[in-house]
Amino acid sequence: MSRIYVLRLGHRISRDKRITTHVCLVARAFGANGCLIAGDFDPQVCRTVNDVCRRWGGIFECRYVENWRAFLKHWRENNGVIVHLTMYGINLPEIIDRIRSIYSEGRDILVVVGAEKVPWDLYELSDFNIAIGNQPHSEVAALAVFLDWLFKGAELNRIFPDAELRIIPQQKGKKVVRIFKKEKQVGSN
Amino acid sequence: MSRIYVLRLGHRISRDKRITTHVCLVARAFGANGCLIAGDFDPQVCRTVNDVCRRWGGIFECRYVENWRAFLKHWRENNGVIVHLTMYGINLPEIIDRIRSIYSEGRDILVVVGAEKVPWDLYELSDFNIAIGNQPHSEVAALAVFLDWLFKGAELNRIFPDAELRIIPQQKGKKVVRIFKKEKQVGSN
Numbered sequence: 001m002s003r004i005y006v007l008r009l010g011h012r013i014s015r016d017k018r019i020t021t022h023v024c025l026v027a028r029a030f031g032a033n034g035c036l037i038a039g040d041f042d043p044q045v046c047r048t049v050n051d052v053c054r055r056w057g058g059i060f061e062c063r064y065v066e067n068w069r070a071f072l073k074h075w076r077e078n079n080g081v082i083v084h085l086t087m088y089g090i091n092l093p094e095i096i097d098r099i100r101s102i103y104s105e106g107r108d109i110l111v112v113v114g115a116e117k118v119p120w121d122l123y124e125l126s127d128f129n130i131a132i133g134n135q136p137h138s139e140v141a142a143l144a145v146f147l148d149w150l151f152k153g154a155e156l157n158r159i160f161p162d163a164e165l166r167i168i169p170q171q172k173g174k175k176v177v178r179i180f181k182k183e184k185q186v187g188s189n
Numbered sequence: 190m191s192r193i194y195v196l197r198l199g200h201r202i203s204r205d206k207r208i209t210t211h212v213c214l215v216a217r218a219f220g221a222n223g224c225l226i227a228g229d230f231d232p233q234v235c236r237t238v239n240d241v242c243r244r245w246g247g248i249f250e251c252r253y254v255e256n257w258r259a260f261l262k263h264w265r266e267n268n269g270v271i272v273h274l275t276m277y278g279i280n281l282p283e284i285i286d287r288i289r290s291i292y293s294e295g296r297d298i299l300v301v302v303g304a305e306k307v308p309w310d311l312y313e314l315s316d317f318n319i320a321i322g323n324q325p326h327s328e329v330a331a332l333a334v335f336l337d338w339l340f341k342g343a344e345l346n347r348i349f350p351d352a353e354l355r356i357i358p359q360q361k362g363k364k365v366v367r368i369f370k371k372e373k374q375v376g377s378n
Contacts, residue, residue, distance in 0.1 A: 018208055022327035029326040052325055088356055088363040093345055123361045132333075133345040134356035136241055137218040138211035141333035144326070148334050149342075156282055156322040167277055167323040172312045174277040 003108045004032040004150075005061075006143060009068060009122070010115035011039030022140045023113060024049040024062055030147035031155035032111070034061030038068035039115070057163025072110070072125050080108040082126045085142040086118070089129030096149050099128065103150065111146060113139040192297045193221040193339075194250075195332060198257060198311070199304035200228030211329045212302060213238040213251055219336035220344035221300070223250030227257035228304070246352025261299070261314050269297040271315045274331040275307070278318030285338050288317065292339065300335060302328040 006027040011020045016039070024035040024045060037045060046062040053060050065071045072082055081102055103109055112118075112126065123129055132142040147155060168175040195216040200209045205228070213224040213234060226234060235251040242249045254260045261271055270291055292298055301315060312318055321331040336344060357364040 015207070018204070019211070022208070022329060025326040026330045029322050029324040030330075056324055088359055088365075090358050090360060091345060093342060123363075126361075129359065129361060131356070131358060133218055133347070134358055135218040135245055135349065137214040138329050138333070140211060140327050140329040141215045141219075144321075144330035145333050145337050148337070153282060153338075156280060158322070160324065167320070169279050169320060169323055170277055170318065171279060172315075172318060173309075174312075176277075 002103050002106050004103075004147070005108070005110050006032050006035045007065070007068065007071070007110055007112045008035060008037045008115075008139075009039065009112055009118055011037050011042060011045070012115065013040045013042045016115055017042065017045065019115075019140060020045050021048050023143060025052060026140055026144045026147075028053065028058060028060045029155075030144055031151050031158060032147065033059075034063075036061075036063060036065045036071070038065045038071075055164045057160030057166075059161075069121075069125070072112075075108070075110050078108070080110055081128070082110050082112060083128045083130055083146075084112040084114075084118075084122055084126035085132060085139065085146055086114070086123070086129050087131050087134055087136055088123075089131040091131050091134060092146065092149060095128060095130055099130075100150060111143060113143050115139070191292050191295050193292075193336070194297070194299050195221050195224045196254065196257065196260070196299055196301045197224060197226045197304075197328075198228065198301055198307055200226050200231060200234070201304065202229045202231045205304055206231065206234065208304075208329060209234050210237050212332060214241060215329055215333045215336075217242065217247060217249045218344075219333055220340050220347060221336065222248075223252075225250075225252060225254045225260070227254045227260075244353045246349030246355075248350075258310075258314070261301075264297070264299050267297070269299055270317070271299050271301060272317045272319055272335075273301040273303075273307075273311055273315035274321060274328065274335055275303070275312070275318050276320050276323055276325055277312075278320040280320050280323060281335065281338060284317060284319055288319075289339060300332060302332050304328075
């Protein structure tokens with residue numbers, strides 16, 4: 001089955017801490033398998049994301065990548081497709097069917113989202129440069145809408161296995177239940 | 190015609206500057222009429238957003254709100270509907286048709302997105318508490334996906350009038366054209 005990873009490019013600790021964390025959490029919540037971060041080494045982001053995974057479930061990889069160009073090359077050599085989200089690219093509605101068919105063929109997809117400016121060669125290294133509307137907004141929003149279109153909204157009803165916490169949706173207020181974990185029970189016997 | 194405004198609640202200058210800017214830019218790009226900010230007074234956010242509007246077009250209001258509870262009360266008294274996006278609410282797919290029909294009836298919609306924790310009474314003051322999937326992720330993503338579902342993707346093809354700049358979508362690279370502005374021409378005669 002195809003895998004989807006997100007590559008967050010150009011993370012700077014002071015400026016991007018929260019945005020990069022949001023990128024990772026969106027990747028997880030909207031059905032990606034992991035998020036890779038290239039830029040300043042900042043252990044706090046993956047710590048936060050891993051903590052969310054522990055409490056809210058699912059298997060999700062978060063880690064740093066030293067050399068993102070080598071990573072893209074390796075991704076391509078393994079028949080993976082590279083999708084760069086950029087306001088300058090082809091607008092999503094015109095290209096999403098093509099991406100969906102690539103995904104359903106079983107090829108892995110790497111979704112690249114940059115910080116403010118991305119290196120010029122990224123446009124060439126990517127198989128697709130895709131805009132989520134050709135207006136300036138947010139890489140967090142772009143990633144969410146891309147994955148939502150790819151999965152046709154099905155990701156919003158996804159169950160995350162091995163969650164400690166689960167929300168019971170409410171009209172008003174909050175209801176969160178703590179899930180009984182079999183593994184832990186077995187471990188304590 | 191119905192208007193859509195976004196209320197960003199609980200902005201803190203040091204922590205939220207970039208997230209709040211992303212919220213405002215998403216509001217604009219995804220078809221809202223304006224974004225109101227409650228929290229620390231931070232003129233830089235609206236300055237950035239107004240600068241984007243000047244260059245990329247469209248009419249979009251960005252301003253601070255002193256007393257957000259009074260603002261919600263006023264919104265309601267004017268037959269407006271309040272939608273609070275929260276991971277604890279009813280999941281989007283179950284409620285979007287209702288919101289769309291409210292919108293098409295001509296009622297204004299205020300979409301409230303909070304920072305980390307929101308005051309408890311917001312759940313009561315809102316007509317709808319809506320989750321974009323019941324998982325932790327990002328208010329920027331939540332807002333984008335909500336507006337994208339509301340407008341069924343049509344907002345991604347929206348033309349912003351009076352833009353100075355417009356993108357010509359490209360497979361590779363960037364192409365931006367500068368638009369001839371009639372008003373300026375008239376003004377200079």
